Each structure stands twice: as C-alpha cells, then as structure tokens.
Amino acid sequence: MSEQFIISLDQGTTSTRAMLVDKQGEIKAIVKEELQLQFPKPGWVEVDAEQIWQSTYQLLTKLLAAGEVTASHIAALGITNQRETTVIWDKVTGKPIYNAIVWQSRQTEAICEQLRQDRYDTIIHQKTGLLIDPYFSGTKIKWLLDHVAGARQKALSGQLLFGTIDTWLIWNLTGGACHMTDVSNASRTMLFNIHDRCWDEELLDLLQIPHQLLPEVRSSSEVYGKTAAKLFDSAISIASMAGDQQAALFGQQAFSKGDTKNTYGTGCFMLMNTGTEAVMSNNGLLTTIAWEIDGKMEYALEGSVFVAGAAISWLQESLQFIETAGETEALASQVTSSEGAYVVPAFVGLGTPYWRSDVRGAIFGLTRNTNRAHFVRAVLESLAYQSKDVLQVMELDAQIKLQSLHVDGGVVANNLLMQFQSDLLQVPVIRPASNESTALGAAYLAGLAVGFWQSKQQIAELQKVDRTFFPNHETDHYEQLYAGWKKAVKAAIAFAD
Numbered sequence: 399m400s401e402q403f404i405i406s407l408d409q410g411t412t413s414t415r416a417m418l419v420d421k422q423g424e425i426k427a428i429v430k431e432e433l434q435l436q437f438p439k440p441g442w443v444e445v446d447a448e449q450i451w452q453s454t455y456q457l458l459t460k461l462l463a464a465g466e467v468t469a470s471h472i473a474a475l476g477i478t479n480q481r482e483t484t485v486i487w488d489k490v491t492g493k494p495i496y497n498a499i500v501w502q503s504r505q506t507e508a509i510c511e512q513l514r515q516d517r518y519d520t521i522i523h524q525k526t527g528l529l530i531d532p533y534f535s536g537t538k539i540k541w542l543l544d545h546v547a548g549a550r551q552k553a554l555s556g557q558l559l560f561g562t563i564d565t566w567l568i569w570n571l572t573g574g575a576c577h578m579t580d581v582s583n584a585s586r587t588m589l590f591n592i593h594d595r596c597w598d599e600e601l602l603d604l605l606q607i608p609h610q611l612l613p614e615v616r617s618s619s620e621v622y623g624k625t626a627a628k629l630f631d632s633a634i635s636i637a638s639m640a641g642d643q644q645a646a647l648f649g650q651q652a653f654s655k656g657d658t659k660n661t662y663g664t665g666c667f668m669l670m671n672t673g674t675e676a677v678m679s680n681n682g683l684l685t686t687i688a689w690e691i692d693g694k695m696e697y698a699l700e701g702s703v704f705v706a707g708a709a710i711s712w713l714q715e716s717l718q719f720i721e722t723a724g725e726t727e728a729l730a731s732q733v734t735s736s737e738g739a740y741v742v743p744a745f746v747g748l749g750t751p752y753w754r755s756d757v758r759g760a761i762f763g764l765t766r767n768t769n770r771a772h773f774v775r776a777v778l779e780s781l782a783y784q785s786k787d788v789l790q791v792m793e794l795d796a797q798i799k800l801q802s803l804h805v806d807g808g809v810v811a812n813n814l815l816m817q818f819q820s821d822l823l824q825v826p827v828i829r830p831a832s833n834e835s836t837a838l839g840a841a842y843l844a845g846l847a848v849g850f851w852q853s854k855q856q857i858a859e860l861q862k863v864d865r866t867f868f869p870n871h872e873t874d875h876y877e878q879l880y881a882g883w884k885k886a887v888k889a890a891i892a893f894a895d
C-alpha cells in the first residue's frame with residue numbers, strides 16, 4: 399500500500415487529538431485523550447509536559463491501530479499546538495525542569511507590570527506585534543530561570559532547552575535531533591521580531607534569556623526531520639508546525655488577504671489574513687505571523703474574546719439553567735428577541751478591544767417579563783456582540799471590509815447563534831462540513847511540504863461547506879441592538895471604575 403494519509407496532531411490545552419487525513423481532506427480515523435491541568439495557586443495554570451509527550455506518543459500508536467495502517471502508509475506528520483505554553487528541559491536527561499506553564503497562567507504578572515512601568519509597551523508592540531501580558535512565553539521563560547533552583551546557571555552553560563509545545567513534541571519525536579519551532583509559534587513568545595524574522599537580542603537582554611536556550615526558527619511547511627527509529631515500525635517525516643489558531647485559519651482555506659475566521663470555543667479567537675503585510679493595530683489587536691511557506695511569510699491580525707463557550711458552560715454548570723449546551727438553541731428559539739436584556743459575560747475581564755482585566759460580568763435590561771428563554775438568548779447573543787466588537791476594530795486597522803466569516807469551534811453547532819452573527823455583521827457566515835479546521839490546517843501544511851497536495855489551489859478545492867448563514871437585511875434593527883450592547887459594556891466598565 400502506498401502512502402495514503404497525513405497524520406495531524408492537535409495538541410490543545412485540555413486535550414490531545416490525532417487524526418488520519420486522506421487526499422480528499424477527509425478524516426479517516428481520530429483518537430483523543432484529555433489532559434489534566436494543575437492550578438497550584440490562584441491564577442496559575444500548569445501541566446505536566448512529560449505527560450503531554452507520553453500521551454501523545456501513545457495516541458499516535460493508537461491512531462495507527464485505529465486506522466489499521468502502519469507508519470509506512472503515512473506520507474507525513476503535521477503538528478499544531480496550544481500556543482505560548484512554555485517548557486524548559488534538560489537536553490541530556492530530556493526531563494522538564496518544571497511543569498509547562500500554560501498560556502492562561504498569570505504567574506508572571508509582576509514581571510509584566512515592571513515592563514509596563516519601564517515603558518517597554520511600544521517597543522515590544524513594534525517588534526513583536528504583541529502587548530505586554532503574562533499570556534506570552536517570554537516572561538514565563540524568565541520566571542522559570544528565576545524560580546527553579548540552578549536553572550539560570552544551567553541555561554548559561556547550554557544545558558537547557560526552551561520550547562513551546564510544538565518544539566517539545568518535535569524534539570521528543572525525533573529523539574532530540576530537532577530543536578526547532580516555526581514562525582507562527584515563535585511569533586507568540588514576545589521574543590521574536592516579526593519583521594526581521596529573528597529572535598530579538600534586545601528583548602532577550604531585557605528578559606535575561608540566553609540565546610542558546612532558543613530553538614531554531616523554521617517555516618511552517620517543510621520536512622524538519624524524521625521520527626526516531628525506536629518509535630514506530632518505520633520513520634515518519636515531520637513536515638509542519640503551526641500554532642493552533644493560525645492552523646485553523648489555514649484549515650479554513652483562508653489563503654487570501656482579508657479572509658477571516660472566528661473559532662468559538664471556550665473563548666473566541668478571530669484571525670484575519672493580512673497577506674505579506676504586518677498590519678500594526680491601534681486598537682489592541684495582536685499582529686502575528688500566520689505561516690511561512692516556501693520562504694514567503696504571511697501575517698494575521700488577531701483578536702480574542704475571553705468568555706464565549708464558557709458563558710454557555712456557566713448557564714449549564716453554575717446556573718443550571720440547561721442540562722446540555724445544545725439545549726440553548728431550542729430554548730432561545732422560544733422567543734424572537736431577548737426583549738432588551740443584555741448579559742456581558744466579562745467573568746475574567748474584557749479582551750479585545752477593551753483590554754480591561756478588572757471588569758466583571760453584568761446583566762442589564764431585565765423586566766418582570768424576562769424569562770429563561772430571554773436570558774439564554776441574551777447569553778448567546780453576547781458571543782456575537784463580542785465578536786462584532788473585535789471585527790469592527792479589525793476592519794478599521796486592516797482597512798479591509800469583511801466579505802464573509804468562516805467559523806469553527808464547539809459553539810458553531812448553534813444555528814440560532816450563527817444566524818444572529820450573520821445578521822449582526824451583515825455578512826455570510828460559513829460553517830465548514832468538518833469542525834476540525836485546526837487539525838486540517840496542520841495536515842494541509844504537512845501535505846504541501848511532501849507533495850501529498852501540490853498547491854493551495856488544490857487544497858482550496860477540497861473545501862466542503864456544511865451551511866452558509868445569509869444575513870437578514872434589517873440593518874437598522876441590528877444596529878439598534880448593537881448600540882444597546884455598547885451601552886451595556888460601557889455601564890459594566892463604569893461599574894469597575
């Protein structure tokens with residue numbers, strides 16, 4: 399049998415998934431394993447990096463068995479990963495010196511506050527496209543070197559290696575032969591100059607990070623190396639690495655400037671392809687590298703909503719208004735509007751474009767008539783309003799008018815919300831047939847590198863749409879609703895002030 403599949407490995411925050419993808423872009427087998435996060439102190443989020451590697455390896459073995467194939471049937475393996483999460487390990491023993499610090503973790507807030515006070519905001523934004531925040535890897539590396547006994551000394555003597563999860567996995571998969579990352583992951587470290595395409599010496603000095611700790615930065619689609627002989631019955635080429643949000647953009651075939659996707663999971667991540675131009679935002683969006691293919695780097699603007707699906711989980715788990723997330727659609731359909739009720743689910747503050755971590759959730763416009771259906775509808779609508787908040791500044795910064803929005807993530811099963819999103823934005827909302835855009839993106843990038851697919855054009859032809867939601871053109875009505883949302887957000891901010 400010839401090489402029939404690409405393996406796509408999607409290492410996310412709460413789970414790892416591995417898939418076999420065929421030439422038609424169909425997923426032929428999928429296996430998944432949950433991960434145990436650790437919360438050692440309030441606001442800290444960590445995970446056992448060794449567990450990530452061990453479970454990934456087991457999952458790959460399981461995938462081959464589930465698909466009834468051997469490694470010789472695999473054309474290439476692609477890696478996509480939760481971004482920013484930081485691991486430092488000893489290159490001799492291969493053991494991490496501490497847990498991986500997860501992107502959500504706030505333990506480096508004090509380091510960030512110092513950088514803000516020292517007025518590094520502008521320089522960091524200009525060089526990296528990012529804002530100073532514990533979210534990104536740079537301050538997490540500094541924290542590890544400062545807090546783990548002996549780490550700084552070992553780092554200086556070249557004994558330690560740093561990596562985001564892509565790097566940690568490729569290093570283990572290749573038996574230590576590849577200490578590499580790709581440009582999309584590097585662009586989330588707050589150490590990478592996204593214009594000059596290199597680790598930035600000034601930022602490394604600022605955070606006291608020795609250069610020898612850092613991986614070599616490669617493109618997102620090329621053969622980096624092969625899996626170590628001991629792992630599978632034959633070696634598999636590893637041919638893509640990409641951060642999961644960028645991979646989702648690629649998986650949605652958002653190849654042209656202005657193409658935009660929104661992933662509705664726990665939070666929302668919206669990315670717009672801005673082509674070869676790194677558009678710098680004046681409104682709190684991040685500028686990030688989308689991917690590099692054949693020496694050509696492309697960029698994206700990114701905005702995030704902290705609470706999206708998490709608000710649905712809140713209805714289910716904390717308020718017990720619903721038993722399953724899916725019920726929200728039938729419930730909200732019982733009414734034609736929220737009748738003036740607005741829920742601002744700012745449980746952990748507001749992200750783009752407000753960046754107010756001190757704001758908390760609020761409810762407005764209740765009447766004696768407001769019932770469960772109105773309330774659930776208001777929560778669903780809040781996801782669409784928050785996405786519009788992000789998109790408005792994105793269009794402004796990119797000087798691009800959105801033509802349609804590609805969507806993915808667990809929440810997009812909700813037809814009522816997708817229709818409302820289309821009405822509110824006044825553009826078609828396109829839901830793909832497969833909800834695995836992230837994994838498909840990594841598969842496509844790997845497939846391009848080994849000739850499994852010949853071109854982006856060929857990949858674009860694989861696109862299968864489940865449903866397109868077209869806008870209802872009562873624009874005044876939706877503008878009025880949105881104006882109400884803006885007032886609600888303003889009032890929630892005023893309450894925090």
Ligand SMILES: Nc1ncnc2c1ncn2[C@@H]1O[C@H](COP(=O)(O)OP(=O)(O)O)[C@@H](O)[C@H]1O
Pocket residue numbers: 410412662663664665706707708709710711723724725726727807808809810811812
């Ligand atoms: N039909 C639905 N309507 C609204 N929300 C939903 C629906 N189905 C799932 N969700 C929500 O989607 C979220 C999970 O999406 P997922 O993409 O798996 O998230 P993540 O990758 O961030 O863990 C949960 O918060 C869940 O409540």
Ligand SMILES: O=P(O)(O)OC[C@H](O)CO
Pocket residue numbers: 409410411412479480481482501641642643663
């Ligand atoms: O693992 P996910 O899908 O929640 O994605 C996490 C993001 O990459 C964080 O930037």
